[in-house]
Amino acid sequence: MAKRRDPMGSKIESALQPGRFIGWNEEAGLVSSLEEAEREIATLIAFDPMRAVSLYEAFIAACYLKAEEIDSEWEFGNFVAGLSCGWIQASQAAGADPEMTAKTLLSWMDRDDYGFFNELGSNAIKVLDRAGLAAFERQVRTRFEPACGKREERVGNYFRDEWGKILRCIYAQQRHIEKYLDIVARTVLTQADCAAIAAILQAKRKLSDALIWIERGIEMEKAHSFQTSTKCDLAGTRRALLAKLERGREPLDSAWVEYQARPSALTYQELLRYVPKPERRAWHKKAMGAAENGNLASVIELWLKMKEAGRLTERLNRVSDGELEGLSHVVTEPAAKALVRMHPAVAARLFRALCMRILNSGKSKYYYAALANLEEARRCYQAAGLDDRWRMLVSDIRRNHYRKSGFMPGFEATVAGKRARMEPSFIERARWRWESKTKP
16 A cells, blocks of 8 residues: 655645756745745644654755755755754654764765755754763764874864864863863864853853963964954953953953954943943043044944044045045945034035945946935035035046946936936845845
């Protein structure tokens, strides 16, 4: 008698659209459909975990088959990686043998032709229960130990380091300091290790020991400044530890040194964490003065947040048009809008820079934004009584950009005082908004 087919299998198959090639611009839509199917499988874990296990396995296998029919960037791969976590949860709910679960995960990593499971080790650790984590550790150890005995020339011991990375994640999760230190001793100590060890020690309330490791990581950063890609904020962690250890004004002194080196909204906020409330007004004045020669983009954001319009306009008046054009619109647009009423002359230069940045880069899909900024520049020049500056800008654009046929009709209408904004399409508006959120 033929085995009855699970109806969810048909839904998975329909969502994957077998036989149809998915272009890069269709990937998001595909993944959205797949996520909907996965959510239905996830609901089965609570009352029919064995069925959920079977469906997750079928889903992963089907995604591997689909991989040859998709021009994937990263969304599809992330989705497949997420399926493995769902499979782990379903397996645990079904009472599966932890050792078999761990062995299966490693077999997936071994046979991963598309890189879907590159981070499977660190992802699995987040959902494995205590027994599963212990079994996973044992299985990874069976790979790590033999790798430690091999000498690999030139590229270093790749397999030792990869299995060691997973073991690090396990021991950080378990807060097992001795085992973590053993792995470090047999591989290479990094700044991330120093941060992880300090975090374990903090959890065990060994603050002084944690501070020693953080300071060790900072010393490594100083010695190897070209290797400072670690995501951990060692200096910030050090200050927090100093405060907990009641080391007087040391946290404040450290925050002040960092702020002076890189004045920004972020380092200012960090500084204020350690300034006593009665002293905040004096420190604010001191900090604003220290920002005078800081990175332009950072201090614009800082002074806008602090409502330091006077300092901001004075600094912008010392900056060339070319420097303003080199800044991201994420920085200059908020500043231009904030200065329109009280400082129209400075706002005009910022709107000018926003327009010229687009024209000089030849990004025709953003001409509508260039025209909008040009209109604002015209209004600000007129409000400031700088008609001659406006005429100079018009002459400059006519001389250098007359060949931009997609821009010039709207430009001439704007010069004539007419509303000539090119309305962007829905996709253009979406793209503009997204880039505003993601660009530094």
